[in-house]
Amino acid sequence: MFAYFSLFTLHLSLVQMAAIRTQKEIRQRAPIWLVVLLLTNLVIMAVDARDSVTRQRLIRVWVQALISPAQNLSSGASGAGTNFVRQIVNFRSTAAENENLKEQLFSAQKELRNAEQAATENERLKGLLGLKEQTGYEQVNARVIARDSSIWFNTITINRGSSSGIALNMPVVTGSGIVGRVIALSPWTAQVMMVTDEKAAAGAIVGQLGGSGALGSVRGLGAKGLVEMRYVSGLEKVEVGNYILTTGQDGIYPPGLTIGEVVQVNPGTATQSHEILIRPGAKLDQLEDVAVLLYRAPARPAPEQTLPNVDKTKK
Amino acid sequence: MPQLKTAAALAVAIILQLCLRPPLSYVDLPLIVVVYIALQRHAWHALIVGTIAGLAVDAASVGLIGAGGFSKTLTAYLIYVAATRVNLENTLLRIPVLAAASIIDSAIYVFWHRSLGYPPTMPFMQTLAYRLIATTIVGTFALYLLNSLFTERARQRRTFASRRKGARRGPRKLGR
Numbered sequence: 141m142f143a144y145f146s147l148f149t150l151h152l153s154l155v156q157m158a159a160i161r162t163q164k165e166i167r168q169r170a171p172i173w174l175v176v177l178l179l180t181n182l183v184i185m186a187v188d189a190r191d192s193v194t195r196q197r198l199i200r201v202w203v204q205a206l207i208s209p210a211q212n213l214s215s216g217a218s219g220a221g222t223n224f225v226r227q228i229v230n231f232r233s234t235a236a237e238n239e240n241l242k243e244q245l246f247s248a249q250k251e252l253r254n255a256e257q258a259a260t261e262n263e264r265l266k267g268l269l270g271l272k273e274q275t276g277y278e279q280v281n282a283r284v285i286a287r288d289s290s291i292w293f294n295t296i297t298i299n300r301g302s303s304s305g306i307a308l309n310m311p312v313v314t315g316s317g318i319v320g321r322v323i324a325l326s327p328w329t330a331q332v333m334m335v336t337d338e339k340a341a342a343g344a345i346v347g348q349l350g351g352s353g354a355l356g357s358v359r360g361l362g363a364k365g366l367v368e369m370r371y372v373s374g375l376e377k378v379e380v381g382n383y384i385l386t387t388g389q390d391g392i393y394p395p396g397l398t399i400g401e402v403v404q405v406n407p408g409t410a411t412q413s414h415e416i417l418i419r420p421g422a423k424l425d426q427l428e429d430v431a432v433l434l435y436r437a438p439a440r441p442a443p444e445q446t447l448p449n450v451d452k453t454k455k
Numbered sequence: 456m457p458q459l460k461t462a463a464a465l466a467v468a469i470i471l472q473l474c475l476r477p478p479l480s481y482v483d484l485p486l487i488v489v490v491y492i493a494l495q496r497h498a499w500h501a502l503i504v505g506t507i508a509g510l511a512v513d514a515a516s517v518g519l520i521g522a523g524g525f526s527k528t529l530t531a532y533l534i535y536v537a538a539t540r541v542n543l544e545n546t547l548l549r550i551p552v553l554a555a556a557s558i559i560d561s562a563i564y565v566f567w568h569r570s571l572g573y574p575p576t577m578p579f580m581q582t583l584a585y586r587l588i589a590t591t592i593v594g595t596f597a598l599y600l601l602n603s604l605f606t607e608r609a610r611q612r613r614t615f616a617s618r619r620k621g622a623r624r625g626p627r628k629l630g631r
Contacts, residue, residue: 166498166499167498169498170499170502170532173498173499173502174502174528174529174532177503177505177506177528178525178528178529180506180524181506181509181510181521181525181528182521182525184510184521184524185519185520185521185525185567185571188519188520200514200515200520203511203514203515207470207473207474207515210470210474211473211474213474214474214475215474218476286473286474286476287476287477287480288516288517288518289472289473289512289515289516290512290513290523290564291477291480291481291582291586292516292518292568292575292576292577292582293517293518293575293576293577294576295517323517324517331517333517337576338574338576339576360576362576362578
């Protein structure tokens with residue numbers, strides 16, 4: 141009996157010692173596991189960082205494709221909830237808003253007539269400049285379903301992807317101006333870098349094509365919500381309130397799209413360009429519906445083919 | 456099984472994080488789950504959960520894949536080390552833990568992006584402040600909720616609740 145009891149006690153103490161040793165081993169091995177996992181993440185980062193911006197990562201395509209149903213559902217639910225709350229809040233001011241909207245409609249109709257006249261003039265000027273529309277473009281309507289999940293980047297996700305005919309670098313617009321360009325794709329979703337992103341840029345002109353010599357390029361200013369126009373000669377006339385349009389020379393946006401309105405001008409000189417700040421025409425913090433233009437920039441001739449004495453029949 | 460519950464909580468946190476929009480997206484839900492696991496002093500679980508949570512959010516973002524995994528793994532380890540040395544069972548003590556985790560995670564994430572030539576476009580201090588406040592507030596409640604649902608003590612409390620009810624009614628008198 142005593143032998144059995146002593147064996148049982150010995151067995152219990154051995155089990156206890158084994159448990160203590162396991163806990164010690166866990167604490168000792170945790171740094172090794174940490175280093176292995178950190179190195180794995182570093183390798184993944186290094187591979188991702190070496191590639192160019194437009195090449196896709198399969199894992200990103202798969203994750204975007206898998207998560208898009210949940211994002212669609214969440215967007216629909218939050219949109220319905222927001223609309224309901226908005227209806228309640230706006231109920232009292234509906235009558236006054238109705239009057240206001242009628243006045244706006246009247247002035248919009250007047251502006252439309254002016255715009256039609258300007259479009260006719262624009263066609264004449266385009267002919268003078270030798271611009272040709274080499275490609276027409278259709279559009280795909282889409283809805284914004286998410287913002288960047290890490291919150292550190294200025295991108296949106298829309299609910300249309302490569303299955304709708306969208307390709308990388310296609311322009312994304314709203315009725316009031318450009319939004320950005322497509323930088324990542326999955327079959328059912330696309331990620332769009334907004335024009336206010338610091339890496340975003342576009343060729344721009346002040347006023348209408350052919351009506352102004354104030355050519356330049358716009359660049360995003362990050363979270364300020366503005367874009368900056370650069371390389372505009374200090375001799376050109378630029379005023380607050382001028383509209384900025386795309387020139388089509390960047391190979392991404394077709395010419396004639398609204399970028400925004402000038403809100404601040406620091407005048408330049410003969411040797412220094414203007415410093416121009418622009419508020420984007422599209423309301424980028426309230427985006428719900430956008431359109432992706434199925435636009436491909438016309439192919440440019442090779443530089444040597446444009447020289448005057450080159451034999452253009454040779455390839 | 457605790458691993459299944461952890462996986463479910465992590466999956467829900469990641470899916471919600473990918474669907475939320477500002478200002479709700481400032482709450483770092485996967486980080487809250489990572490901090491919870493690390494506070495349970497499960498080293499291996501905390502490191503794996505941190506890696507998976509970070510990589511999942513990276514894959515859906517335009518940032519570098521691996522930066523979030525790196526930052527959340529390292530944050531998980533630091534929280535685990537702190538939990539093994541200091542008793543962090545108190546709810547009030549978890550508030551500075553969440554705040555520190557949010558700061559460390561964001562700082563490492565932005566550091567790697569800037570080092571590798573992919574600087575984030577959002578302003579650092581402003582975004583960090585919003586994330587810190589949102590994650591700390593929501594995380595305090597979330598940790599309390601996870602604690603009440605998943606810990607062994609909570610399970611025992613639920614199991615013996617019926618026995619305690621019976622004990623309070625008093626002993627039954629025989630013969631009646």
